[in-house]
Amino acid sequence: MASKAHAALAALRADLAGEVFAPGDPGYDGARVVFNAMADPHPAVIARCAGVTDVVRAVRFARDLDLHIAVRGGGQGLAGAVVDGALVVDLRRMHEVTVDPAAEAVRIGGGTTMSLLDRATRPHGLVAAVGGTPGTGVAGFVLGGAPGWLDRAFGPAVDGLIGVELVTADAERVHANADENPELFWALHGGGGNFGVATALTLELHELPRFAVALVRYRPECGPAAVRAFREVIDTGPDEVGGAALCLSGQPTPVCGALLTYAGGEEELRGLAEPLMRLPHETQSCGTGALGLLYPPGGMRAHCSAQCLAGLPDAAVDAFLARAAQLPAPGSSRLMLLPLGGAVASAAADHPLPYRRAPWIVHPFACWADPSGDGQALTWVREADAGMDPWSTGAVCLDLIGDEGPERVRDGLGAGNLLRLEKVKRRWDPDNVFRFNHNIEPV
Ligand SMILES: Cc1cc2nc3c(=O)[nH]c(=O)nc-3n(C[C@H](O)[C@H](O)[C@H](O)COP(=O)(O)OP(=O)(O)OC[C@H]3O[C@@H](n4cnc5c(N)ncnc54)[C@H](O)[C@@H]3O)c2cc1C
Known part of the structure; x- marks a missing residue:
């Protein structure tokens, strides 16, 4: 067996246009690093694929050796894209972006990050309704059904999915769209990396000639008024307004903030943000800011969770602020309230979201940075989540959580959708080769 594995690895090294990293190779340690420093994975092999032929070759290699397959895009997932003992299909080199301005669509490679997508579409006055940070992988974000900053205006990015090019567990190349493999296409709207390696996605683009961001920071004692004012702006404002009410860890006390994103001009946003700016505040800015700045840099230890709320009455605001007052410090922790509604809620789609x-x-x-802070951070996340239980709908957005067990996967995909998803899984990945994700088990 060992000699079979050695021969197969040698053949993989020879065949791949990209790079192969195995333990002991120069570059192996660098290639296994992901965003979350709590993860210290030691995969069996990392295949950094240069194109779809490499992906097919890497999947065949894994199947021949009975290895499970992990898929790495931007490396920001908290459910494990680089895993002990697995074959990692590393898509970072597959980041080509082709914009079709007339069709208002973009085709992206499976390893494209948000910054590359944005850089390619913005000159055309077009955007995909995505979010995350500049380094977030677009495919992981979209297929996991993640919410982004423009969702209230355009709907979640996954609603704009036109097609997916996939390499399956049998190393077959398939297309999934409304006409070809429609059941697989449906499942990919939230089912994430369960069904294969997405080597390319085609996404709908939206016209966005102007985009503005306002950020107001408050002292903690102003939190109750600030969060209530933010709620009012969202409740009474147009769908083009989104953002977050947030509390950030700071020394000696946490900082409260209101972030407004707006699919429109700066002047209009100033008007909409007026109830927030009217409150006593420490700093304010309004312009075409970079949202990535709100996120912590990679290389730190990270843990998160999420909970969907049926509403935000005053008691829920108070519970939110009580947890915010206990934000772990030092570090760059944050507690956020993200508004949905608008085009997120009004879409007729029946996706598993x-x-x-x-x-x-x-x-x-x-x-946080120091491993001695693990206990405090993990407890805080769990309690911050549980503290909002009285207002929970029971649903969860899976892209915002790590591995919280099969019940949470069911909550994220919908109990009523699970059997249908399990059947799709059985059709395309009966051996559950793609299991390092929010896993759907084949029935
Ligand atoms: C700093 C930070 C900011 C974030 N911001 C947001 C946000 O604003 N909104 C939000 O909803 N989420 C956000 N997230 C969560 C993030 O969007 C998801 O975890 C997303 O899945 C990360 O994708 P990735 O490619 O970067 O991660 P990876 O860890 O590389 O991949 C995550 C998982 O996605 C799957 N996957 C990735 N690429 C492919 C592919 N091409 N084919 C098949 N499967 C694939 C795999 O199953 C993999 O395990 C954030 C996370 C971090 C760390």
Whole structure:
């Protein structure tokens, strides 16, 4: 067996246009690093694929050696894209972006990050309704049904999915779209990396000639008024307004903030943000800011969770702020309230994304450097989540959580969708080769 594995690895090294890293190789340690420093994975082999032929070759290699397959895009997932003992299909080199301005569509490679997508589409006055940070992988984000900053205006990015090019567990190349493999296409709207390696995605683009961001920071004692004012702006404002009410860890006390994103001009946003700016605040800015700045840098320890809320009455605001007052410090932790509604709720789609019916999501995100802070951070995330239980819809957005067990996967995909998803899984990955994700088991 060992000699078979050695021969197969030698053949993989020879065949791949990209690079292969095995333990002991120069570059192996660098290639296994992901965003979350709590993860210290030692995969069997990392295949950094240069194109779809490499992906087919890497999947065949894994199947021949009975290895499970992990898929790495941007490396920001908290459910494991680089895993002990697995074959990692590393897509970072597959980041080509082709914009079709006339069709208002873009085709991206499976390893494309948000910054590359944005850089390619913005000159055309077009955007995909994505989010995350500049380094977030687009495919992981979209296929996991993640919510982004423009969702209230355009709907979640996954609603704009036109087609997916996939390499399956049998190393077959298939297309999934409304006409070809429609059941697989449906499952890919939230089912993430369960069905194969997405080597390319085609996404709908939206015209966005102007985009503005306002950020107001408050002292903690102003939190109750600030969060209530944010809620009012969202409740009474147009669908083009989104953002987050957030509390960030700071020394000596946490900082509260209101972030407004707006699919429109700066002047209009200033008007909409007026109830927030009227409150006593420490700093304010309004312009075409970079949202990535709100996120912590990679290389820190991270843990997060999320909970969908049926509403945000005053008691829920108070519970949110009580947890915010206990934000772990030092570090870059944050507790966020993300508004949904608008085009998220109004879409007629029947995708396996039950979170879309909730008006709010609470999202604790702990980020710290010192391993001795693990206990405090993990407890805080768990308690911040549980503290909002009285208002929970029971649904969860899976892209915002790590591995929280099969019940949470069911909550994220919808109990009513699970059997249908399990059947799709059985058709395309009966051996559950793609299991390092929010896993759907084949029936
Ligand atoms: C700093 C930070 C900011 C974030 N911001 C947001 C946000 O604003 N909104 C939000 O909803 N989420 C956000 N997230 C969560 C993030 O969007 C998801 O975890 C997303 O899945 C990460 O994708 P990735 O490719 O970067 O991660 P990876 O860890 O590389 O991949 C995550 C999983 O996605 C699957 N996957 C990735 N690429 C492919 C592919 N091409 N084919 C098949 N499967 C694939 C795999 O199953 C993999 O395990 C954030 C996370 C971090 C760490």
